[in-house]
Amino acid sequence: MCSDTALDYEVAQGRAQSFYARFERKDELQHQTHYCPGCGHGIANKMLARAIDELGIQDRTILVGPVGCSVFTYYYFDVGNIQAAHGRAPAVATAVKRSRPEAVVISYQGDGDLSAIGSAEILHAANRGENITVIFVNNAIYSMTGGQAAPTTLLGQKSTTTPGGRAADTEGYPLHMSELLATLEAPVYIERVGLGDNKQTAQAGRAIRRALENQVRGLGFSLVEVLAPCPTIWKMSPVDAQHWVRDVMEKTFPLGVMRDRTGEAMPKPAAPPSPALEEIPRILGVADEDLPQGNAHAVEGSREVDLEVRIAGFGGQGVLLLGEVLAEAGLDAGLEVSWLPSYGPEMRSGTSNCHVRLASGSIDSPLVSAPGILVAMNEPSLRKFDRSVRPGGWVIYNGSEFPADCARADVRVLALPFTEVAHQLGDARASNMIMLGALLEMTAVLPEASVGAALRRLVKNPRWIELDERALARGRALFREAYVEVGA
Amino acid sequence: MDAKKRDRGLLRIDQDECKGCGLCIEACPPKVIALSAELNHYGYRTATYAGAGCTGCGICFMACPEPGAITVLRAVSHPAAMAAREGAAHA
Numbered sequence: 188m189c190s191d192t193a194l195d196y197e198v199a200q201g202r203a204q205s206f207y208a209r210f211e212r213k214d215e216l217q218h219q220t221h222y223c224p225g226c227g228h229g230i231a232n233k234m235l236a237r238a239i240d241e242l243g244i245q246d247r248t249i250l251v252g253p254v255g256c257s258v259f260t261y262y263y264f265d266v267g268n269i270q271a272a273h274g275r276a277p278a279v280a281t282a283v284k285r286s287r288p289e290a291v292v293i294s295y296q297g298d299g300d301l302s303a304i305g306s307a308e309i310l311h312a313a314n315r316g317e318n319i320t321v322i323f324v325n326n327a328i329y330s331m332t333g334g335q336a337a338p339t340t341l342l343g344q345k346s347t348t349t350p351g352g353r354a355a356d357t358e359g360y361p362l363h364m365s366e367l368l369a370t371l372e373a374p375v376y377i378e379r380v381g382l383g384d385n386k387q388t389a390q391a392g393r394a395i396r397r398a399l400e401n402q403v404r405g406l407g408f409s410l411v412e413v414l415a416p417c418p419t420i421w422k423m424s425p426v427d428a429q430h431w432v433r434d435v436m437e438k439t440f441p442l443g444v445m446r447d448r449t450g451e452a453m454p455k456p457a458a459p460p461s462p463a464l465e466e467i468p469r470i471l472g473v474a475d476e477d478l479p480q481g482n483a484h485a486v487e488g489s490r491e492v493d494l495e496v497r498i499a500g501f502g503g504q505g506v507l508l509l510g511e512v513l514a515e516a517g518l519d520a521g522l523e524v525s526w527l528p529s530y531g532p533e534m535r536s537g538t539s540n541c542h543v544r545l546a547s548g549s550i551d552s553p554l555v556s557a558p559g560i561l562v563a564m565n566e567p568s569l570r571k572f573d574r575s576v577r578p579g580g581w582v583i584y585n586g587s588e589f590p591a592d593c594a595r596a597d598v599r600v601l602a603l604p605f606t607e608v609a610h611q612l613g614d615a616r617a618s619n620m621i622m623l624g625a626l627l628e629m630t631a632v633l634p635e636a637s638v639g640a641a642l643r644r645l646v647k648n649p650r651w652i653e654l655d656e657r658a659l660a661r662g663r664a665l666f667r668e669a670y671v672e673v674g675a
Numbered sequence: 676m677d678a679k680k681r682d683r684g685l686l687r688i689d690q691d692e693c694k695g696c697g698l699c700i701e702a703c704p705p706k707v708i709a710l711s712a713e714l715n716h717y718g719y720r721t722a723t724y725a726g727a728g729c730t731g732c733g734i735c736f737m738a739c740p741e742p743g744a745i746t747v748l749r750a751v752s753h754p755a756a757m758a759a760r761e762g763a764a765h766a
């Protein structure tokens with residue numbers, strides 16, 4: 188059978204295995220990418236797919252795609268795929284690599300994605316020396332959105348946002364990301380390549396493969412910047428766009444190796460596996476009895492709970508702790524909870540407030556912009572938030588005289604001198620717990636056992652626990668006196 | 676039978692995948708690719724092989740942005756290579 192008459196041809200270069208055979212992106216056109224004719228992303232995608240094939244890593248590759256014209260990498264690459272928010276691919280890749288050290292993780296990004304909105308993520312991933320591979324496709328423009336200037340846009344280059352051409356005085360200079368990143372200690376390999384002619388293209392293919400190989404060898408952070416044509420936005424024919432890479436773009440962005448420490452770099456040990464969830468309390472030094480007991484004191488019955496509370500006062504009045512005890516008690520009672528503190532830059536004496544939600548269903552946002560209950564621990568806080576209270580809601584106000592101009596017909600008020608009451612109990616600082624007691628009695632949602640468990644989890648000093656328990660009880664009694672027993 | 680007369684390479688172009696960008700034509704050293712006169716189903720003039728002269732260098736393949744528009748084949752002419760080919764997993 189192997190006679191010389193069997194002279195034959197075999198495939199030397201063909202479609203990479205790491206591409207899907209068909210792209211499920213549309214009913215039609217499943218055999219085509221969405222890239223324009225002559226697009227540099229197509230070529231970079233192809234080089235990447237071929238390198239994955241050659242290294243035999245298809246089954247353990249996870250590709251993190253960007254926002255931009257190459258957003259659809261997940262339709263094309265038959266590997267693990269994630270599509271990150273604009274600019275965030277290196278952060279996503281970091282998480283993936285650290286939790287799956289055996290995976291080969293690639294962050295594929297455009298120049299707008301990497302050098303504008305994502306400039307922080309790439310800088311820090313590179314600085315940490317994450318063992319990931321970054322393919323940075325630089326076409327000097329935001330293509331997907333129609334041609335706005337990017338940080339990489341050349342001086343004099345026209346774009347929809349630099350119609351007269353980019354000027355250094357107003358738009359600054361083209362950002363040289365590879366050179367910038369090469370000032371950092373950690374990266375092991377950074378090279379800029381181009382797709383401007385055959386020679387450049389061949390080198391680009393080699394560089395992409397090396398950048399992947401470095402990761403397979405465990406060496407650390409590698410990045411290849413690919414100067415790539417975008418014939419559509421540049422308004423050039425594909426061949427002219429290719430030449431523009433070589434003849435014009437390369438003058439601003441010289442090709443070459445900016446960093447190569449692959450010779451001396453030692454394989455980095457993979458990040459240690461994350462501890463199991465059950466081990467975290469021990470690591471944090473949380474005693475067993477302090478652990479939440481799940482639904483130990485679950486809310487009785489099948490009542491629908493959806494409580495939105497805003498608590499406001501001066502720093503030092505216990506605003507945040509009041510919210511925390513409430514949220515923690517909700518957690519103990521098996522509810523969904525959120526607690527969102529919001530305070531000024533002052534450590535003391537500034538105003539502070541927090542948002543607390545307790546719900547039987549899931550919570551969409553921790554922000555409470557229209558509270559059902561406002562706990563105002565002083566007058567400025569009342570004035571700041573009283574208009575936001577939902578009709579039919581409550582205001583619990585720390586003061587015996589409720590300011591007349593804050594009164595609303597559609598909101599009920601419990602106004603008492605809580606600080607004085609707390610003082611009589613033994614410490615003026617317990618006023619927050621008296622107000623919480625009133626709130627708990629008013630809402631009648633949380634079992635007392637949950638509140639007690641929450642208090643003991645958050646307050647360590649036994650003297651304070653005792654005082655706070657009395658304060659809570661006092662608050663409950665005050666509410667009953669004002670509204671239930673007298674009748675409102 | 677006469678190996679000298681056979682081209683070392685052979686080019687296949689998928690007329691449905693080619694977008695007619697012309698990059699392969701620009702890239703091919705012996706210039707054996709041209710754009711078709713007719714339009715394909717999607718309205719592109721597509722790359723077409725002249726039918727002879729391909730060296731199998733593979734340069735057009737990497738110049739092309741489309742995953743499978745181009746396939747480059749190379750001549751296998753002797754028993755050892757044939758045997759290697761039989762052994763190759765996905766030839």
Ligand SMILES: Cc1ncc(C[n+]2csc(CCOP(=O)(O)OP(=O)(O)O)c2C)c(N)n1
Pocket residue numbers: 254255256257273296297298299300301304326328329330331332337
């Ligand atoms: C958070 C966010 N901001 C802005 C956008 C709009 N947007 C989509 S793509 C893009 C720029 C992409 O440019 P580049 O990274 O250079 O990729 P190209 O399209 O050129 O390949 C922008 C600003 C977005 N999708 N998300």
Ligand code: SF4
Pocket residue numbers: 221222223224225226227228256326330331416417418419420
């Ligand atoms: S607009 Fe430019 S970058 Fe986007 S697909 Fe078309 S050629 Fe490629």
Ligand code: SF4
Pocket residue numbers: 684685686702703704705706707708728729730731732733734735736747
């Ligand atoms: S393989 Fe080389 S010679 Fe053959 S068509 Fe492609 S570029 Fe031309």
Ligand code: SF4
Pocket residue numbers: 225688692693694695696697698699700721722738739740741744745
């Ligand atoms: S490079 Fe590819 S898409 Fe462009 S004309 Fe050649 S075969 Fe067609």
